[in-house]
Amino acid sequence: MKTKLIYFLLLVVLLCSYTLKSQTITDFSTELPLVIISTNGETILDEPKIMATMKIISNANGINKFTDTANEYNGYIGIELRGSSSQLYPQKPYAIETRNADGSNNNVSILGMPEENDWALLSNYNDKSLMRNILGYKLFQTLGNYAPRAQLVDVIINGSYQGIYLLTEKIKRDKNRVDIAKLKEEDNSGEELTGGYIFKIDYWNSYDSWVSPYSPLNHPDYDVHFVFHDPKWDELTWQQKAYIENYVTEFESKLYSVGYDNPTTGYSKYIDVASFIDYFIVSEISRNNDGFKKSRYFYKDKNGKITAGPVWDFDWAWKNINECYIFKATDGSGWSYKINECNPWVKSPGWMVRLFYDTEFKDLTSCRYFDARENLLTDEYIFGIIDSVYNTVKNPQIKHFQKWDVLGRNVGAPEIDEQPQTYEGEVDKLKEWITTRLRWLDANMIGKCNYTNIASNTTAPEILLWPNPSTDVINLKSVINITELQVYNVSGLLMMNDIVDNDNCSLNIGKLKQGYYLVRIKLENGETIVKKFLKNR
Template sequence: MGIIWNGPGKRNALTDPKNDYNGNIAIEIRGSSSQDLFPKKSYGFETRSSDGLDLNASLLGMPLENDWILYAPYTDKTMIRDVLTYTLDASLGHYAPRCRFVELFVNEKYQGVYVLMEKIKRDKNRVDIAKLLPTDNTGENLTGGYIIKIDKTTGGTGVDWYSTFVNNSNSTTYQYHYPKSDEITFEQKSYIQKYIRDMENALYYEKFTGTGSYHQYLNDSSFIDFMIINEMSRNVDGYRLSSYLYKDKNGLVNCGPIWDFNLTYGNANYFNGWQTTGFVYEQNLVKDNNQVPFWWKKLMSDKAYVQKLKKRWTEIREHEFSDQRINYVTDSLVSLLSEAQERNYQRWTGVIGKYIWPNYYVGQSYDAEVSWMKGWISLRLAYLDGMWPYEYTEDEDPVVVNAPPVYPNPFTDQLNIQLSALVNGPGYAELINQGGMLIRKSPVEIQKGQIKFKFEASNTLVPGLYVIRITQNHVVLLTQKIVKRP
């Protein structure tokens, strides 16, 4: 395999030297559903030495390793859903697979846009947990590290053990990811199975009296961030497939790394995947062989957990997950693919403008696909802002803890608005519909400094997306998208 890369912003040609990698690999087709459904195939490969041994290599500036993925975007016609989500998750301080967009040729035949990405693996530059040796069967060494997977069994080693609890109609299935099923010892199997079982027992029987016995088994901060990324993207596979847990030596169970987000941001016509409202963790109402583990719904019964979730959401909406940053990351990825996407869809004709399982929306152009996804994300963020507002205690100042400027959002009949003004004086609250038409203009009295006031909506206001704008002396103080509930 050869990789041609002449550096950031520079063009690459097939006639250029293979200057980033030029060596042996072992390669195979990968994927569960995608292997049979899509003609554009994904691959897993290992970099090898001339004598067939593993050879760590740095590909396109990523850290040295020998296990890699060539992911083939197909049903995701924007081709950026996975990379966008990994980028956002990494901004929260978690390890997420590093990615590089490439254009692939196999035997000199053009195959289109692919994503070269890191495979989930225990490594100091990937899932950085302790190495577990076959001799680590007692004491502290037995406690980690482990990586466990919740997923389909196709393409893997099968079920390694079942949860003792039934979610709706089925039990959660667990698979050993590290150490592998054929390498993990009996003592290590017994330890990690008991640890997960004890964690599930603590959650199942938790009465939420303030003691929080489950905290001795899991890192709730990692569970919260994992929940946020799955709910924000409305991942129909969330929690129940392609979901990983890891445990370091002497550590708690953590959620992650995240994996497989091509059926997100409205790109699924089942399990309500197209809707911008509702929650994925509750989707066990639909019978399926792979179910959301019961513990997610149980965690959401814990008021302390929910408050921590809401506070985390409010904090990251100011920066990492702000509308502006998400749009910036999205636009940057789209710009990077501006030329390559045309070549990709010349190679894969019959994709743009056609239904590919399990599309909900079918755009007639690449730009239409991107625009629809961005609109979906905007509505989803607004919905979660309304569902996850931070609930302040009496001694807390909402301004200090970064409350959202408009809440609840979505709303029914009344909005709370807070903003900062430099002068006293009259202003206006303006309501604008999706067509850009001003449908209401109400006077408001604005005081200098941090202020809060209420905006009453008419009962005749049609449910949907609007923009509220606050002005004073022809200066716009606040503009916010809002969603009116039925």
């Protein structure tokens, strides 16, 4: 009788537990868009994707309940685990493909992001601020580059709340993502063979990558592997693989040669210099541990150059990590691009190390950085992003950290700092880290931007200059007649000198290399003024 009573009590406890759990999910509501996934009893694997269903609820009133009708998406998906080390975290990341009932691709717009079928749900177990990836993406976008669009969401899988995720675009070729030519199977010669390709530095296998014939500077024992990304290794013909391998090798051969900095035949013939500088700036502001060794993307369009980006993977960034002297420094110091000094498992190609041997590249980087710090990437702008995300998640984060009890604990990346006990403490810590980092970069940025070498009368009238950036022509207009225009590069060297007609004041800059320039404008009354402009690619 006693045994039966014990079993009965256990059954009651289990039933109550089940009822409470069901009630919790049924009553679940959030101010974030709500993603509900059902796998119909199947286990989500690393590969291949399994068929599942997904509902997304995003109501205009900002309150999204489990019982609400789906209004953003309601259909089939393929889903699998994604990532490498991040799969080891209790909160798993996922790759998602929106599908039709027959398993074919279903291109849809989700939460305002352009139509596509490949998406990712990035976990936040290693990012207690819930905003490190968003920050990296936003800064790269602000500098004028494509980075994945993203939206924080709450996720429920098979009736179990899984916390706050970042629903984001997968990096791939698409007119609304990496907008390059679509490489077809038959594109095996001529102009069609030249693009587009996306490749990356990442974890590799022998079959999905190729090995560079060049080791990074100062590390002759390092092998660098480039991974085919889009098209994938098994979608490329041997001619296409050979083309992109040979193009990258030709670039590296020039980069490591004596004439590497020749403005016509050197490295700039092969790479989009401005993109490399922007990628460097965002990766260094965040001191991204993975920025130059893993999850590092490049693409090449048809008849185009190698372009750096998009950025990706910032969950190990914006923090002090007990891994290597570069990343454990608490005074904001250290250069991420020197990651090879830490002997990472995935080796960096070290291209940035070599590029910084070139004075012009260093000076271009300095000008771009300080111009961005004055205009695009000010402290106020960066903290504005943080405050916006905080206001979005200040209520939903409570349930997230009830699910994942990580506040005050050192989980994920091994941080050396004290772990705040509250979400507000995490946000404050992030702001303090960024402030310290920016002060160090402001004082130690590579290169010199010699704006002061060119005299300017600061009392001169305002002069309009447009378009800026420009690829071919810049136009100028002043209430006082313009008599002469002189264009200098960032090192202070005179590049162009034109006598102009104020009624038709324009400069053809098509032959200039991409980068920042200064135009010294002489006026009829003897005054001068200097304006900056960006020569685009």
